[in-house]
Amino acid sequence: MTAPAALxxxxxxxxxxxxxxxxxxxxxxxxxxxxxxxxLVTRAGADTAYLARWPWLLAAAPVxxxxxxxxxxxxxxxxxxxxxxxxxxxxxxxxxxxxxxAAVVGALQVVLVLLPAVLIGTTWRGVLPSLLxxxxxxxxxFLDAQGRSLGERIAxxxxxxxxxxxxxxxxxxxxxxxxxxxxxxxxLTFSVAYxxxxxxxxxLISGWERARPMLGQxxxxxxxxxxxxxxxxxxxxxxxxxxxxxxxPVAFAFSFLGARNVMQGSLLGGLVxxxxxxxxNLTRSVEPIIWAIIFVLWVTSGPFSxxxxxxxxxxxxxxxxxxxxxxxxxxxxxxxxxxxxxSPLHVIRYGMVPQxxxxxxxFTVYRWDINVRMATILGFVGGGGIGDMLLPFTQxxxxxxxxxxxxxxxxxxxxxxxxxxxxxxRLV
Amino acid sequence: MAVDVPMLKIxxxxxxxxxxxxxxxxxxxxxxxxxxxxxxxxxxAGKSTFIRCLNRLIEPTSGSVxxxxxxxxxxxxxxxRYVRSRMAMIFQKFNLVNxxxxxxxxxxxxLRRYGTLPGLLGLWRKxxxxxxxxxxxxxxxxxxxxxxxxxxxxxxxxxVAIARALMQHPRVILADEPVASLDPATSHSVMDYxxxxxxxxxxxxxxxxxxxxxxxxxxxxxxxxxxxxxVFEGTPHxxxxxxxxxxxxxxxxxVEIR
Ligand SMILES: Nc1ncnc2c1ncn2[C@@H]1O[C@H](COP(=O)(O)OP(=O)(O)O)[C@@H](O)[C@H]1O
Ligand SMILES: [Mg+2]
Numbered sequence: 264m265t266a267p268a269a270l271x272x273x274x275x276x277x278x279x280x281x282x283x284x285x286x287x288x289x290x291x292x293x294x295x296x297x298x299x300x301x302x303l304v305t306r307a308g309a310d311t312a313y314l315a316r317w318p319w320l321l322a323a324a325p326v327x328x329x330x331x332x333x334x335x336x337x338x339x340x341x342x343x344x345x346x347x348x349x350x351x352x353x354x355x356x357x358x359x360x361x362x363x364x365a366a367v368v369g370a371l372q373v374v375l376v377l378l379p380a381v382l383i384g385t386t387w388r389g390v391l392p393s394l395l396x397x398x399x400x401x402x403x404x405f406l407d408a409q410g411r412s413l414g415e416r417i418a419x420x421x422x423x424x425x426x427x428x429x430x431x432x433x434x435x436x437x438x439x440x441x442x443x444x445x446x447x448x449x450x451l452t453f454s455v456a457y458x459x460x461x462x463x464x465x466x467l468i469s470g471w472e473r474a475r476p477m478l479g480q481x482x483x484x485x486x487x488x489x490x491x492x493x494x495x496x497x498x499x500x501x502x503x504x505x506x507x508x509x510x511x512p513v514a515f516a517f518s519f520l521g522a523r524n525v526m527q528g529s530l531l532g533g534l535v536x537x538x539x540x541x542x543x544n545l546t547r548s549v550e551p552i553i554w555a556i557i558f559v560l561w562v563t564s565g566p567f568s569x570x571x572x573x574x575x576x577x578x579x580x581x582x583x584x585x586x587x588x589x590x591x592x593x594x595x596x597x598x599x600x601x602x603x604x605x606s607p608l609h610v611i612r613y614g615m616v617p618q619x620x621x622x623x624x625x626f627t628v629y630r631w632d633i634n635v636r637m638a639t640i641l642g643f644v645g646g647g648g649i650g651d652m653l654l655p656f657t658q659x660x661x662x663x664x665x666x667x668x669x670x671x672x673x674x675x676x677x678x679x680x681x682x683x684x685x686x687x688x689r690l691v
Numbered sequence: 692m693a694v695d696v697p698m699l700k701i702x703x704x705x706x707x708x709x710x711x712x713x714x715x716x717x718x719x720x721x722x723x724x725x726x727x728x729x730x731x732x733x734x735x736a737g738k739s740t741f742i743r744c745l746n747r748l749i750e751p752t753s754g755s756v757x758x759x760x761x762x763x764x765x766x767x768x769x770x771x772r773y774v775r776s777r778m779a780m781i782f783q784k785f786n787l788v789n790x791x792x793x794x795x796x797x798x799x800x801x802l803r804r805y806g807t808l809p810g811l812l813g814l815w816r817k818x819x820x821x822x823x824x825x826x827x828x829x830x831x832x833x834x835x836x837x838x839x840x841x842x843x844x845x846x847x848x849x850x851v852a853i854a855r856a857l858m859q860h861p862r863v864i865l866a867d868e869p870v871a872s873l874d875p876a877t878s879h880s881v882m883d884y885x886x887x888x889x890x891x892x893x894x895x896x897x898x899x900x901x902x903x904x905x906x907x908x909x910x911x912x913x914x915x916x917x918x919x920x921x922v923f924e925g926t927p928h929x930x931x932x933x934x935x936x937x938x939x940x941x942x943x944x945x946v947e948i949r
């Protein structure tokens with residue numbers, strides 16, 4: 264039994280990250296469970312204000328997380344695949360008493376970390392020493408040649424990310440503590456979801472009398488407005504068409520900046536990639552209806568503002584899809600073009616662009632389809648299209664007219680779906 | 692210039708990949724002008740890495756490469772592109788631009804001689820187009836110029852790649868397993884074209900080949916790599932059975948077939 268050789272620094276870094284990550288994941292799960300219980304108990308009428316104080320959870324969760332892994336490989340350890348093995352022999356997993364010893368020492372360390380915060384108070388004067396102590400413990404792990412914490416050293420074990428051979432057959436699912444923990448977490452989650460959604464099953468039945476006349480009128484459309492509805496539907500389709508077409512060239516230019524295989528290699532390239540990706544994700548996560556509110560203010564209400572809203576959102580959404588298409592191209596032609604001595608722009612033009620044109624067109628047609636759907640409601644905030652008509656009729660309770668509009672929206676969405684899927688079949 | 696300056700002078704060429712794997716362990720080699728050098732070795736021996744370190748598609752970690760007496764391991768930008776254009780490359784998977792015509796593919800070999808805009812728009816000069824057609828004629832594909840390359844057979848595609856290489860006016864052609872995706876008969880026809888270039892156009896050839904029989908037939912010098920090191924250098928006839936075993940180990944029998 265010889266002591267294993269010192270681990271290289273990057274290996275220690277990976278170990279420290281995995282150990283920290285898995286403990287934090289366990290702690291977050293425990294804190295989440297506690298929060299759920301507190302919410303449920305409070306709603307049930309009990310006074311549990313003391314539970315809601317975060318220092319409590321903050322202190323208890325990591326301690327419980329450590330004890331969890333002393334009993335059985337925790338869920339966090341499943342996620343990060345970190346295990347404890349004998350210091351001298353990697354093929355033998357840590358024994359139960361060793362795991363417990365390591366966990367207890369770890370728990371004491373957590374208490375030490377939190378002590379300043381508890382004693383001095385949870386202001387920065389208390390939190391700062393706590394942070395320093397925590398950093399000290401992580402650093403100690405680094406300084407050890409095997410990346411061990413103090414507790415692991417005392418217990419004669421060390422962490423590893425390599426798979427550890429199973430020593431005993433795992434029992435049936437109901438004998439494994441983790442099964443019950445997962446079941447508890449799921450139960451808590453759905454109970455909280457039920458509570459927060461304010462589910463009122465009774466209303467579904469008692470409210471029927473209110474809804475029935477409306478549904479009746481909706482299903483007997485008023486065809487007298489057909490002509491103006493068709494005008495608006497056509498407007499909707501063209502708003503979406505213009506937004507998608509204008510988005511194509513802009514997204515095209517953007518997408519190369521957001522493709523890893525184009526931008527990698529230099530620091531500047533990496534920075535541009537990062538910024539481009541960030542802008543794309545940010546823009547995309549704001550829904551077109553919100554963009555429409557902005558543009559209605561900017562260029563006043565009407566189809567133009569709706570088109571701009573769809574355009575901005577489409578640029579971001581398309582650029583992301585395009586970038587992913589660029590990242591999955593065959594690198595062969597790119598390599599071949601580089602080997603001819605072609606300049607970077609020429610390499611992109613001949614090595615990449617021909618490969619991505621079919622997926623780009625396909626994504627754009629699909630975007631048009633999606634934009635038509637979105638354009639049907641932009642009118643609610645003044646963004647033009649069929650929604651313009653839908654809103655006043657809804658407010659007036661003119662249900663037969665609303666019914667007519669719904670019929671035409673359904674037809675156009677259905678047609679767009681067919682057209683776009685047929686077109687995309689041809690393209691790919 | 693002295694006659695005995697080699698086409699390529701390679702000294703201590705090393706490549707360590709970012710994951711720490713040392714794929715080339717200091718290769719020394721002189722490639723005489725107009726020779727046909729065949730590089731053999733098991734897959735994973737480092738042949739592709741070696742050939743890509745020559746035109747810097749892969750950055751060597753250390754060592755030097757001289758092309759006709761000029762040190763090329765530290766050139767950058769336009770100079771690097773000029774170096775690459777003088778060392779054309781042929782690939783196992785052809786690496787053509789699939790959705791483009793045969794002619795466009797051949798023209799990409801001339802891109803270095805075009806400005807940004809004409810190159811992007813494909814405004815090829817008349818004499819370049821004529822030259823491209825001439826090279827297509829040379830590889831027996833003159834009639835196929837307007838066809839899309841993905842409609843061609845593997846052997847035809849590799850001949851398009853050869854025409855693209857010629858379009859660069861290369862001094863050297865680097866071929867990375869040029870016939871590994873082709874059937875034996877087509878393989879020989881493609882190798883014959885390469886041999887013809889070496890003999891008639893005074894182009895120096897370096898080809899990675901998996902099969903020793905092809906190496907014997909076409910090479911006038913053989914270099915064997917094993918685990919990133921040069922374990923043999925000599926004429927094809929000098930490879931004895933014992934040497935052969937040494938290079939290929941247990942897989943020797945399989946490699947001799949063909
Ligand atoms: N990008 C890379 N990163 C790490 N190792 C690599 C990379 N490319 C190739 N290798 C390794 O380098 C060795 C040589 O590869 P290669 O030059 O492709 O050999 P050959 O062409 O003779 O089959 C192989 O063991 C391969 O796994
Ligand atoms: Mg190879």
